[in-house]
Amino acid sequence: MEISGLLLVVAVALVDREGRVLVQQRPPGKPMAGLWEFPGGKVEAGEVPEVALVRELAEELGIDVATGALAPIAFASEGLGERHLLLLLYVAHEWAGTPEPRHASALQWVRPAEMRTLAMPPADVPLVDALERLL
Ligand SMILES: Nc1nc2c([nH]c(=O)n2[C@@H]2O[C@H](COP(=O)(O)OP(=O)(O)OP(=O)(O)O)[C@@H](O)[C@H]2O)c(=O)[nH]1
Numbered sequence: 001m002e003i004s005g006l007l008l009v010v011a012v013a014l015v016d017r018e019g020r021v022l023v024q025q026r027p028p029g030k031p032m033a034g035l036w037e038f039p040g041g042k043v044e045a046g047e048v049p050e051v052a053l054v055r056e057l058a059e060e061l062g063i064d065v066a067t068g069a070l071a072p073i074a075f076a077s078e079g080l081g082e083r084h085l086l087l088l089l090y091v092a093h094e095w096a097g098t099p100e101p102r103h104a105s106a107l108q109w110v111r112p113a114e115m116r117t118l119a120m121p122p123a124d125v126p127l128v129d130a131l132e133r134l135l
Contacts, residue, residue, distance in 0.1 A: 001043040007080060009087045010053040011040030012070065013131050014095065020111055024104035036118040038089060049088055061099040069094045074130035078123035089127050
């Protein structure tokens, strides 16, 4: 959803039992192709953010997440070309199904410290710091 140049995006750190986080690689043809990011996407007009995230996770990964399993942990505020990105990051420890890369080029489970070695969008760097403090 875009409000006067403000782009609202929701994303999640899915954390497995070993404390690893799922990241996905943006596919060729999309802006920032090849970078690793948290699964998620744009909130559509009139959509509640948590509902948008549940929808994106079903579309992108084929998993079911309950809105109540999503806990907000951090946000990023970052210039994005002509627009400004507001990215809300949630964490979830429970979901149904096995994530598969339906839109992404690849998926991988990584520890927060290892995420620093991955090329990620600029907005994600402070989010990784917040995640590392939390996990
Ligand atoms: N999903 C996601 N998007 C991110 C992250 N970091 C970040 O800067 N973004 C930016 O947030 C925006 C999300 O757009 P998207 O392309 O993933 O969203 P979408 O699935 O709704 O896209 P669509 O327009 O292809 O349907 C992009 O500009 C993307 O680069 C992140 O960690 N996860």
